[in-house]
Amino acid sequence: MSTEDRDVGARGRSERHLVSSTPAQPPVSDLVNMYRTMLTVRLADERFMRGLSRGEFPGFYFPVHGMEAAAVGVIAALRPDDYYVTTYRGLADVLAKGASLAAAFGELLGRVTGMARGKGGVMHMADPERGMMLTTGIVGSGTPIANGLGLAAQLRGDDRVTGVSFGDGATSIGALHEALNLAALWSLPVIFVCHNNLWGEHTPIDAYTRTGRLAERATPYGIPGVTVDGTDVLEVYASAARAAERARAGGGPTFLEVVAPRILGHSFGDTGDYMDKAAVERARANDPIPKFGDWLVAQGHRGRDELDAMRAQVIDEVERALASAVNGASLPVDELYTDVFAPGVDTPR
C-alpha cells in the first residue's frame, strides 16, 4: 500500500494517477473498520450469489466483487452525514454508508424488512437516514441529482459533501456532462466517483471510447480529474479525503476515477466468458481485501488471528441477516397503491 505513483495497469496503457504523496491516513480503529466493511461487502456479495445459484431464493443481482476498496475507500473518507448517490451495483456503497445487512438483504429479496420495504428492490436501495439518498438503475442519471444534493448543502451553508458513484460506461451518457459543467460552474461540493471496472456490461472500455483516462473528461470543465488504483483502499481513501476537503472548503467538485478491473460477469448468471482470462486472473490475484489485510498485519495493526476471528464473525452476521431477510414478510397487496403520492392522495385506478 505505498502511495507513490504507480501504473494502475488499466487497459495496458501507462496511466499514472495524480495523487500527491502526502495522503491523509485514518486512525487504526478506522482502518480496521474499513477492512471489516470490505470483508462484510465481500461476504455478503458472495453469500447472496450462492443463495441465488443454490435456488434458496429467486432474484437477480449485480456483483461488487473486486470493488470493495474502491467503494469503501471513498465513503470512509466522508462523514456519516454526507450524502451519497449510487447505482444498481450499489451494495458496497450502501453498506459502506452504514446501512444494515438485514435491510440490504431484505431489499434485495423484496421483503418488508428491506430498506425500501421491498418496493424498490435490487436497483433502488436507499437509506436516507444514513445519507444514502438515491440509487438509480439508469446509467449516468444519478449525477445531475447529486448536484442538487450538493446545492442544498451549499445553500443551507452546511459543509456536507455529496458523493455520486457511477460506472465507466456511464461516461458515455450526456447527463454526466451536463452535471459536470453545472457542478463546476456552481462550485458544488460534489465528488464524481467513477468506478472504472473497464467494462460496460459486455463491452470493454476500448470498444466504447478513445479517451485514454476517463478523468481527463473532467478537465475542460474546470474540474480536477484524478485517477487512482481502486484496489488500494488507502490510496482511494487519500484521494477521496482530499476531494472531500476541497469540496467542504468551497473549492468545488472533483472527478475521481477509481480503477478496479471487473472480475465477475456483469450480473449474476453472466459467466463473463467473453472477458480475457489472463486479465481476470491478474485482477483476482490483486484482490483488495487480502492486500489490505496483509498490510494491516505487516503494520502490526492487527494480528492474523484477529482478522480470522473477524471473518468468522462477519460470516455469522451475514448468515443471520440473510436468514432474517429470507424469512421476512412480503408487503401486503394493498400496498401496491400506496407511496405513489403522499398519504391521503388517491392513486388513479
Next chain:
Amino acid sequence: MSTEDRDVGARGRSERHLVSSTPAQPPVSDLVNMYRTMLTVRLADERFMRGLSRGEFPGFYFPVHGMEAAAVGVIAALRPDDYYVTTYRGLADVLAKGASLAAAFGELLGRVTGMARGKGGVMHMADPERGMMLTTGIVGSGTPIANGLGLAAQLRGDDRVTGVSFGDGATSIGALHEALNLAALWSLPVIFVCHNNLWGEHTPIDAYTRTGRLAERATPYGIPGVTVDGTDVLEVYASAARAAERARAGGGPTFLEVVAPRILGHSFGDTGDYMDKAAVERARANDPIPKFGDWLVAQGHRGRDELDAMRAQVIDEVERALASAVNGASLPVDELYTDVFAPGVDTPR
C-alpha cells in the same frame, strides 16, 4: 486577413487559435462567390427584419448578422454534395449550402413556395437536394443526427463529409457529448461547427461554463479542437478545409469553434440591451463583410465599383425573392393532415 495566430478576443482571455499557417486558399472566383453569399445573407437578414418591424408580415426570426463569415467560410470549404445540419439560427448556413432566397423566405413566411412548403417554418428549413438535411429548433440535438449522416457516407464508402453547426450554448447539452464520443470512436467524417457568439439567449458564456475555450471539450474524446476567428472568412475557410480533408481521408471528426461575437439580440424583437455596449461596438466595427470586401479590393481581385454593383444586384434579388414569398400562396387546409406518415397512411383523427 492574415493567417497567423491572433487573439480572437473572445471573453477577454487570450485565446489563440490552432490553425497552422498554411491554409488552403480558393481560386478568385470562389472568393468572390463567398463574398457574394455573405452579402446575400446580410441583406436577406436585414431585409427580413425590416419587413417584420414595418409590419409587412407577421413572424419571428433569429438574426445571423455578424456570423456571415463563420457560416459561409465553413460551407464554402465543403462540396455541394456534402451534408449539413443546422439550427433555428440557420439562414446563413441554408443560403451558403445553396438554397434559393425565394425558398428560404417562403419558408420563413410559411408559404407553399417555402422549401418545406411552409409546414416547417423558421426553425426547420431543410433542402435535402442541396445537402441541407435537417434544421433543429432544439439546442444541441442536431449533433447526434449528423453522426448518422456521417455513418451513412462511411458505410456507403463515398467520401462525403457532414457538417453540423450549433451555438456555444449547445455545448452544455448532453447530446453533444454523446455525439462527440461516438464520432471519435467510429472516426466519422463529421465537422462539429460551434458558432460561438458568446451568448446563449440572455446568458453570456462566462455565466454558464468555466471552460476557457470550448474546443477544449473535444480533446479528451480524441477529437482535435480548433478555435478560429469567425469574422475572418479566409481563416474559417482554411480550418474547415483542413477538417474536411481530414474527414474525407478517414481521419475522423474535428471540433471547429468559430468565434463571432453576437451583435444583435437573440431574436427579432430582443434589443440586446443587456449586452455590453462597448463589446457590441467592437464587434460591429469588426464586421466580416467590409473586412473581406476591403481585402478583395486590396488584393486586386475585384474593384470597389464591382463590389458596389454586386451589392445593388443582391439587393434586387433579395427584394424580388421576398416579394415572391409575401405573395406566395398558403397551403390548403387539408394539408394539415398530410405528411404525418407516408402517403396513403391515415393520420389518426
Next chain:
Amino acid sequence: MTTTQTTQTTQTRELTFAEAINDAFDIALGSDPTVLLLGEDIADPPGGVVRLTHGLSTKYGTQRVRATPISEQAIVGAAIGAALGGLRPVAEIMLMDFIALVMDQLVNHAGKHRYMSGGTSHLPLTVHTRIGHRRGAQHSSSYEAWFMHAPGIKVCVPATAADAKGLLLSCIFDDDPCLYLEPTPMVRSRGRTEVPTGDYRVPIGQAAVPRAGSDVSIITYGQQTPAALDAAAMLADEGISAEVVDLRSLVPLDHQTVLTSVAKTRRAVVTHAATRFAGPGAEISAMINEELFGQLERPVRRVASASTPVPFASSLAQAYSPDASTIAESVREVVR
C-alpha cells in the same frame, strides 16, 4: 366542486396571468427559505424569457433564483437532488417540447422515487413549462397526456390568473413532484383579473365550474377554458345551456366534479389543445362512459387539436386547434 377556494384571505388585486405567476413565486420565496428557482435565463435580466420570474433574482438573490446553462437534464436533476436534500425547488423548462429531454429525470426518477423508496423519502419539487406556443412543430406541443400515464407526478394547468397563482403555490408547497403547465395564450394575455392577495392556494385535484348549465357539459382545461366559455355564451343565445368544467388538475383528476356535471346534463364534450389521439380526452371520455353508461343521451365527443405535429403555416395553424366555434358546433351536434 369549487370555483375558487381561499385559505387565508379574500382581498384581491388585478393581475395578468403572468403577474399572478410572478406573485406566487414571490410569495413562495418570501415565505419559505427552502424555495429555490432554477432554469435558463430566469434571473434578471430578463427574469425569464416570458418574464415569469422578473425581478425575483434582484429581490431574493441569484443564489435562490438561479440562471442555469442550457442543460435541461442537469436542471431537473438538480431539482430532484435539491428536493431530496430538503429544499422545495422549482425548475423552469422553457417549453414543453424540451420536456422530452428530461423524461428520464422526471418520469424515471422524480415520479418513481417515493414508491421506490417505500415511502421513506419524497420529492417536493415543481417543474413548470409552457404549452401551446405558436412556433411550429418543436416549440408548441402539449404533452400533458404523457404525464397522466407516468405514475407519481401531479399535473396542473391553470386557466385563470387566480388559478395560476393558487395552483402554483399549491404545487410548490406540495410534497410530491408537480408538473405545472402554462398555456401560452394566457401567459401572453395583457388582460387583468382579480387575484387573491397573499398565500392563496387552489387545491390540486379540484376542478372548477366557471359556468353552470343544464343541457351539456363542456369538460376542458387550460387554453380551451376561455374558448369553452365563449362557446357556452354563443350557445346560450341559441337557447342551449352549457356547463363548463375547468379541470385545473389532470392528476389527480377530479372525477367527481366531472361525473356530477355529466350525470346532470347527460351530454359531454371534452375539449383540449393537446392532440386528440390518445390525449387527455381519451381518459376522460372512457371514464365518463364507464361511470355513466346508460345515462348518456349522446356519445361523449372529443374536440381537440389535430393528431399531427404543430404546423407552422398560419393557414394550417388556424385549423390545427379547435376554437369556440368548433366547440359550439360539436355541442350543437350533441344537443340536437
Next chain:
Amino acid sequence: MTTTQTTQTTQTRELTFAEAINDAFDIALGSDPTVLLLGEDIADPPGGVVRLTHGLSTKYGTQRVRATPISEQAIVGAAIGAALGGLRPVAEIMLMDFIALVMDQLVNHAGKHRYMSGGTSHLPLTVHTRIGHRRGAQHSSSYEAWFMHAPGIKVCVPATAADAKGLLLSCIFDDDPCLYLEPTPMVRSRGRTEVPTGDYRVPIGQAAVPRAGSDVSIITYGQQTPAALDAAAMLADEGISAEVVDLRSLVPLDHQTVLTSVAKTRRAVVTHAATRFAGPGAEISAMINEELFGQLERPVRRVASASTPVPFASSLAQAYSPDASTIAESVREVVR
C-alpha cells in the same frame, strides 16, 4: 381483418419469439445492404443482452451490426441521421424505460421530420425495445401510450413469433419511423411456433383475430394476448363465447377490426400490461363509445396494470398486472 397475411411464401418453420426476431433481422440484413443495426451490446458476443441479434455481427460484420457506447441519445440520433442519409437503420434500446432518454430524438426529431420538411424527406428507421420486464420500477415499464400521442411514429407490438417476424420486417422496410416493442414474457419464452420462412411481412395497422366469438370482444395486444386467449378458453367452459382481437399495431390503429368485432358482440373488455390511467385502453374505449354508442350492452371495461410504478416485491408484482383470471372476471361482469 386477418390473422396472418403472407406476402410471398407459406413455408414455415418452428421458432421461438426471439428466434423469429433474429430471423427477421437476418433476412433484412441479407436482402438489403442499406439495413444497419446499432445498439448497446448487440454485436457478438453476446449478440444482444437477450440475444435478439445473436450471430448477426459475425455473419454481416460489425460495420452493419454495430455495438455502441451507452449513449441512447447518440444511438437514436445516429439512426435518424443514417435514415436521412439513405439507410434503413434499426436502433436497439435495451428497455423502454431508457426510451425516456430519447424522447427528444424520437418525438421531436424522428416523428416530426416528414411533416416539418413538408414531405420533402422522410425517415425509414426502426427503434426496437423491450417492455414488461420484471425488474422493478426503472426496468419494466410500458410507455407505448406516449407514442400514440406523439404524431408521426408508428407503433407495433407483436404477440406471436410469426407476428414478431412479420411486423419487424414491415417496420424495417417501412418509410416512416417505427417503434417496435417486444414483450419480455414472449422474448423469454422457449416455446416454438410456426413462422413463415423468407421475407414474411405482417402489414402495420392490421389487427388479428386469433379467436372468434360472439358474446364479448377482448381487445388486447402484446403480452396480454395469450392471457386473453387463456381467459377466452376458461370462459368457453362456462358457455361464454369471447372473441379476441390482437391489435398488433397501436399506430395506426385498426379501428375497423375493433369496431366490427364489438358491433357484433356488443360488449368489450380492453386489456393491456401498460398502466391503466390514460393508457392505450383509454383511446380504444373512447373510440368504441364514440362509434358504437347505443349499440353496447355494457360499458367498455379496461383491465390493465395498476397506475403505479412497477413494484419490485413479488407479492405486489403479482397483483400489478392483470392475468387471465382477472380478464375472465371482468368479462363475466360484462356478460352477466
